[in-house]
Amino acid sequence: RVIYPDELTLVLDSDDRDVVSDLSKAWAQGEWGGDMDRIPQPVSDSVKTAITTDHRRCQGRSCRHFKVCPYFNERDSWMDADILVINHDLLMSDLKLGGGVILPPLERIVLVIDEAHQLARVALDQFTTQCRIAQSLGSIKTIERVTTSLKGLLPPDHRLSNDLERLGEPLEGFGHILANWGKACLERLVELPDSMFTFQQGGSRFRLSLSDTFSANIEEFESLTITLSRIQKIRDWLQSLVAKGDQELIPETDAELLSEQISIALGRLESIPDLINSYSVDALQTGDARWLRIGQDVRYATPDDPTDLEFWVSPMEPAQALSDALWGRIGACILTSATLANHGTFNIPAGTLGLPVSSGLIVDGAFHYPSQGQLVISRFAGDPRDDGVQAERIAGYLKTRVDHRSGILVLFTSWRLCFQVEELLDQSVRDVTLIQGQRPLALALADHKARRANGQTSIIFGLQSMAEGLDLPGDLANEIVITRLPFQPPDDPREATLAEYLKNHGRDAFTELSLPAAAIRLRQAVGRLIRSETDTGQVTILDRRLVDTRWGQSLLKELPAFEFIEE
Incomplete structure (x- = not known):
């Protein structure tokens, strides 16, 4: 959980501008190293989301801030260590990447998880995905600007030219799918009684029941996965260009900027096909919890403007995700906590976490x-x-x-x-x-x-x-x-x-x-x-x-x- 320097410049026009400006100064003056666990002042969820990144948006060694990135600077010191002390979020981030990407290979380590009573909550947070209509539409426009720039920079016979030409209509369709989905959902939401909503901080939240569906109309448009694969191909080419330092076709600074922009935009779109699928079937099939958030009081919402609508999906329990990503691969794992047992047994946490085989030990504490x-x-x-x-x-x-x-x-x-x-x-x-x-x-x-x-x-x-x-x-x-x-x-x-x-x-x-x-x-x-x-x-x-x-x-x-x- 570290700050990513490039993200600071992307939120200066937001309502949290002063907070971000203070953080930027603390970073520049060396008063704060970027660790979110040591952040010098409280920040809102919107600022936290804006100044951190995930594996989809991280540029790695292609990023112009790579040499000062707090995450990679820390990671370099891990490789020779015999013992690593990490937080739950970093462990879950590594699992989302497939395991053994950030941390050493899972099969070669003995994992000791302290405060293990929190593991289920952290895992659920990490495996939760969301899509905000306004942000997603903005990401589509960003990709359109990147592709337009590339068309002007690359020769007509370049191997990407065909993908760039064929991406315009699918991107427009992607935007129509999201806008129409948001409008259809809002039209249904405004007809529901107030008792179906939770109202907090000027916004509204609606939880879908197990049998509820809010399907999106995707039949008239190119498959979203195909559209995303075209974008990924362009992103990968730009990243390789930056990594090689090849300036023959595009100046290095332009390639780096375009690569960053398309990576961030793509990171905000990649989960949308799975989100749409989860909202299109009942939750008994997926095991998902689903809820909608509106940035305003739904009682005054206008269905014609769905930009404040957010779609959220999370597993009901982390058992399956952890079983697939962790328990089947780890050499050995010890879970510890002063509050892990329930009525003298570990049956409840073992079931919640999806532990396949486990044994438990309750040790008396030192206090009288x-x-x-x-x-x-x-x-x-x-x-x-x-x-x-x-x-x-x-x-x-x-x-x-x-x-x-x-x-x-x-x-x-x-x-x-x-x-x-x-x-x-x-x-x-x-x-x-x-x-x-x-x-x-x-x-x-x-x-x-x-x-x-x-x-x-x-x-x-x-x-x-x-x-x-x-x-x-x-x-x-x-x-x-x-x-x-x-x-x-x-x-x-x-x-x-x-x-x-x-x-x-x-x-x-x-x-x-x-x-x-x-x-x-x-x-x-x-x-x-x-x-x-x-x-x-x-x-x-x-x-x-x-x-x-x-x-x-x-x-x-x-x-x-x-x-x-x-x-």
Whole structure:
């Protein structure tokens, strides 16, 4: 997960121009090496997408930035290493390329995957594909400009001339297919009731059920795969020209620029045939979750303008993809995590990940939880399903803690509840509260550490990302507050599609899917408290379902054996 320098110049006209400009300066001044895990400030998903690339768009050694590329600079140091420490995303990127392309050959390595409870989510993210109509139409126009330029540069008898001449009409047809597909989908969407959509940040999302289809009319046009193969042939020729340094037909800078442009455009189009196929059949055949996103409120959308429409496809589970790409090839693999087992077995993660043969071992930790911590069901706890009432409970509880001179991490399951609580905070609490996303994490943690070093109360509000991986040892976290049991939002399209699939097969999605996932998230959150043999503190639960329901009590049994207190 590294930045690609050439991408910085491609988004300067976007709404995120200032952010990208700051990143560009940090890169140029050597203050940031391009590692997305060490990015100096928070960035939106649109910026993250714009400044990173994938294997389809990467120019490799043909890129004019090759010598300063953070990825290739890092990769050069890997080849002589005996041990490589990488993140899950890099492993999945290598698998998408066929394995052994970025990393050493899979058959020759022993793979140790830490935090393996996250592997399924990372794999699903990596194997998810999407197409935005506006971006795809823009890519088609880019390819048209490249082919027009090449026609003017190459002699009539060049071996590419025939492909260049024959590409015009298919490219126009490609654009018509996408535009017509988007219009047809929007016409159907605007007729659906509001209850079928999830509305967020001014946009709308619609999840297709297992039996839904949104087919595209492709019969009147050249096969998209044939059109894409013609584009690939032109791209490959340009890349070979750059690699050889051949300037006889085209100046080197022109060839490099045209090669970059067509590669980026092609990378955004290559997955479209598979996307169309997935939307044309029911999901029982493909095992895919599918959803549509509109960059505006669908209630005010105009079907004549489908450019804001996005098509998304993801496997419901990563089992098949990992079985094909990893488990059948790897020499050996060890999966580790403090939260991998469920009720003392590894059956659920083994099934989710598609492990063909496995054995498991549960090892006792080094901590003595009964003496190091307490799990407290607060008198402020209640049924959290009414956000407004729960926000009042949380704000009221924090007011009672502000004078305790402690470090408190308050974990939320949604931004909405987090912001509702923020609005209700007593001023004394607000003055000592840091909220995730309002400042770069490194600066917020520095303020938190400074307050704790001075013996002051310091409170951090965070979401699930802070429940996994945030290390606050000693007095930095004397208390963890669980505002609501961490179930995945019911509108998550992948989980909702898988739940529908399980229900159709007579299985209980809550027991098989939602509850085990919530157990992992809850144990990760609770695990923020005790980080060493000398740490002490308390976990405060503000969701009474943990003790008032049978399934809640099953979650309680999965937690560390803290001293239990119910106020």
